[in-house]
Each structure stands twice: as structure tokens, then as C-alpha cells.
Amino acid sequence: MDENPIAGAAREFGGKVQGAVGTVAGNDETRAEGKQNEVGGAAETLVGQARDAVRDVAGQAGDLADRAIDTGRDVLPEAGAAPRRGGETLTQYAKEFPLAFAAMAGAVGYLLAMAIRGRR
Known part of the structure; x- marks a missing residue:
């Protein structure tokens, strides 16, 4: 009180x-x-x-x-397990294809930057 x-x-x-x-x-x-x-x-x-x-x-x-x-x-x-499984899948993909994963991450980052810059 x-x-x-x-x-x-x-x-x-x-x-x-x-x-x-x-x-x-x-x-x-x-x-x-x-x-x-x-x-x-x-x-x-x-x-x-x-x-x-x-x-x-x-x-x-x-x-x-x-x-x-x-x-x-x-x-x-099982809803809490879905994001965990997705994270494990991404980790596995990054281990198997590191260059492709890096290129994909860079492309996503570039698109986000363009979207943010376009809002101004």
C-alpha cells in the first residue's frame, strides 16, 4: 500500500x-x-x-x-520444443554449409538494412 x-x-x-x-x-x-x-x-x-x-x-x-x-x-x-528444434537445425546447417549460411545471413542483414533505411 x-x-x-x-x-x-x-x-x-x-x-x-x-x-x-x-x-x-x-x-x-x-x-x-x-x-x-x-x-x-x-x-x-x-x-x-x-x-x-x-x-x-x-x-x-x-x-x-x-x-x-x-x-x-x-x-x-510441445510448443516450447519447436524453437529449440529450429535452432538446432540452423546450427547443423551452419556446420555443414558455413559459406552458404554466411552468405544467407549477409543477405538477410542487407535486406533488413535496406528496409530500415527505406523507412526514413
Whole structure:
């Protein structure tokens, strides 16, 4: 929990008390300072509540992502093996045909550079 809501509520309450004291004493400056503290405390409370809400949403999103990953692993247990097999295939190809692999990698790099440069 963020400490802003607690500090804000305390500041807001203190501002109300200060404003009331200023009103009773007939001191406009004290009453104005009290109102300023009251409004500042309310704003601080809202900021803290917003931070708490963002943290809650972020936590829920993380939980949902974890559940989705777990569900995906349950439904498609072999899905994680596909990229590994592809990497092994590329490694084997690079070992067997190093010049062809280097030429292919250079061509892909060149095409990516042209695509990036063409966007400007």
C-alpha cells in the first residue's frame, strides 16, 4: 500500500482543523493555510489511491499472463520444443554449409538494412 493516502488523509484532516481554528480566531491567513492543506491532502490521497490502483492492475496483468502461459503449456506441451528444434537445425546447417549460411545471413542483414533505411 502506498503511504500517500494515509499521509494525505492526515494532512487533509489537519487542514480542516487549522481552517476551523482560523475561522474561530478570525484569522484569515490561518484559515487560508488550513484550506490549502486540506486541498493538498485530498490531492495527495488521490495520488496514492491512483498508485495503488495501478499496482493492482499490474499485479493482475502479471497473474493473467502467468495463467495464460501455464494454460498454453498444458494445451500445447510441445510448443516450447519447436524453437529449440529450429535452432538446432540452423546450427547443423551452419556446420555443414558455413559459406552458404554466411552468405544467407549477409543477405538477410542487407535486406533488413535496406528496409530500415527505406523507412526514413
